[in-house]
Amino acid sequence: MKVSKEIQALIAERLPGHSLDAPFYLNPEIFEMDIREIFGKHWIHVAVDPDIPEPGDYVTVEIGLNSIVVVRDDDMAVRAYHNVCRHRGARLCSEHKGSVGNLVCPYHQWTYNLSGELIYAEHMGEKFDRCKHSLKSVHVENLAGLIFICLAEQPPADFAVMREAMAPYLLPHGLQDCKIAKQVDLIEEGNWKLTMENNRECYHCATNHPELTASLFEFGFGYQTAPGNAEQIGEFNRLAAERCAEWERGGLPSAEIERLDELVSGFRTQRLPLDRAGESQTLDGKVACGMLLGQFERADLGGLSFWTQPNSWHHFMSDHIVSFSVLPLSAERTLVRTKWLVHKDAREGIDYQLDNLTAVWNATNDQDKRLVELSQQGARSSAYQPGPYSPFTEGLVEKFCTWYIGRLQAGLSAPETASVNVLRRMD
């Protein structure tokens, strides 16, 4: 990886336990490095199964300058291709979402089947070898309905570790039998890492998220005990342990798995009790959807949080799932894509009210957007210098940053595979 001496120094000299140096949030060169090293080489969460429920359904996603089309094939498998025609490179699918028979370039109608093979190209003569012009495929993994892609030639192999650990947690929620009740794309005027850092702590929750904390205990993500909250924390810990044991007896894995900074495909999960009615992340803690997910017979199953490095988090509940995907747009702009999923047979207005379903996270997202943008503004100031993370409430933020810096270092020390490939192709 080619980076300037200055940036190499910033990576090498990052002060552990502290927020990142300002250039990590501002510098376009570091942004390009992020796209190449982080988003170009790791498993990126881009879609959910219900985005593409039927054969021929596709979604497109932009990662840096790359557009990827994720499509369900005729065998119901999920495939991903570079959204680039092998003729003269035109974009194949220009919509965010759609449905196709085959993938057809709108420019000259080169036609690819859903296996990426070029099956039709007019006027190309006898000697033209269609087999040499298949779509460029992108690695894709489907974890219990969460779709990840990897742009690297060799994707991180430890996705299997995450799959093995997470499948038992996620599968009971039946994401594959859900539908997207609502999707909201929010653009935050801030660096993607600030979005992620903000997500990895609940230090800010009590004061900033009145809607979210109606049901969510902020203690679940690390808290410093003090005389004023000792009783509450003790009560939460007792409740968590009790409920956790109860859920696990009922066949729902609940215990925390936290491997955020030790795996290349870092992740964390935990099922935590919810406040009030204890059923769902809603204003009253009751289910937002009368039709429960999977085979659930009871609603008070708390909230299962699942986080992945570098770009997603999800809340799985008994009645609905909220899924978040973070996609960087520029050094100081980030797309936060939120999807609310309910059982595919649930009827809007009857089994659920969309406003009630989305109230908590619509409000929370707006609040988080403001917080991220405040941070971004601060990072632009000459007075900004990395500040210390709370050892109690911000340990997981630190793990995100540790993972991030570690992945950059791994990239820095890796052989120059990309440039070698370029030379080989020129031969």
Next chain:
Amino acid sequence: MDINKLNRPNFWDAMPPLWNSDREDSLVCCQVRAETHDVKSFFFVTPDGSGFIFQPGQFITLELEINDEAINRCYTVSSSPARPHAISITVKRVPGGPVSNWLHDNLKVGDKVKVLQPAGEFTCAIHPANKYLFLSAGSGITPLMSMTRAHHDLCDDRDIVFIHSARTPDDIIFERELGLIAASQQNFKTRFICERLGQRRDWPGPTGMLSLAALKLMAPDFMEREIFVCGPAPYMKAVRNMLDEAGFERTHYHEESFSFETLQLETEQASTANGATPISSELAALTGFEITFQKSNRQIVCGPQQHVLEAARNAGVRLASSCAQGMCGTCKVKLISGSVDMQHKGGIRQREIDQGMVLLCCSKPLSNLVVDK
């Protein structure tokens, strides 16, 4: 041959004596005219200058010797009996047809051909009517041309609608002459319908096959007309069915097969193509279905074995398309009404089909169609 007949003394003083094939069985070819790229008219005179008497629509029989084999062929006369000094037949090349090709390739001015007397009942002369409808296809135009020319020559401005079907505008036989007659006779109307445009992309007439709807459009009062039909067997069968469907009285319907070799060939082709097609679909099988392109306000006819896209292309309707194999989906349209037999290759999804979408490139009509395009 006496080419100076025109200037011979006393030639114009009297009508010619009548030709009798019992007495004089040979005619001399006096002119060959190319009517279209594959149609020629052969004109004959008698060696002794006698004239021809016949009723418009009748045929003569040529007794030919081709490759040492005696072959008789009937050809309806295309010329007018009001011009008795010469007689003509108009012959279209038939692929593999021994006689038509021989005539085209060999018969030249000065050649003698054995011919039998005009005969036949297919003539307007014995079916008087105030209003006629002439329907012809291909070289089936000849007897009707003879009738038309006769009316014109006699200044009989009869109410005639003459609808001729051709493959392409370049295949219309006597197009200019019919136009001229229509220009000089107030009550004579001529209409052409071509299966496809061919070379003449700017041809303004309707394309497709003759259908009842097209007939109603071109001759709204056809039920009141004396109808004369000549063309290939499948064409005449289609017309019969069409008229039956309309409830047309058979006594006012007259048809003639115009050439046995053509008839035979085309009947064979038709029967092979149709196989065991049930009677009810026979009409459609022969006449095709109407395809209406609603937004572009175009109507075409598509054969039942023809893909809609192809029929549209042939008729000059431009539609977005590419692979023509049902793969790329470029020609996907909404079918507003009607049904098709679609054999696609992945260019369309079942749920799109369920929503009424079709790929025109791989769809054959099963009924009349209305397309949202």
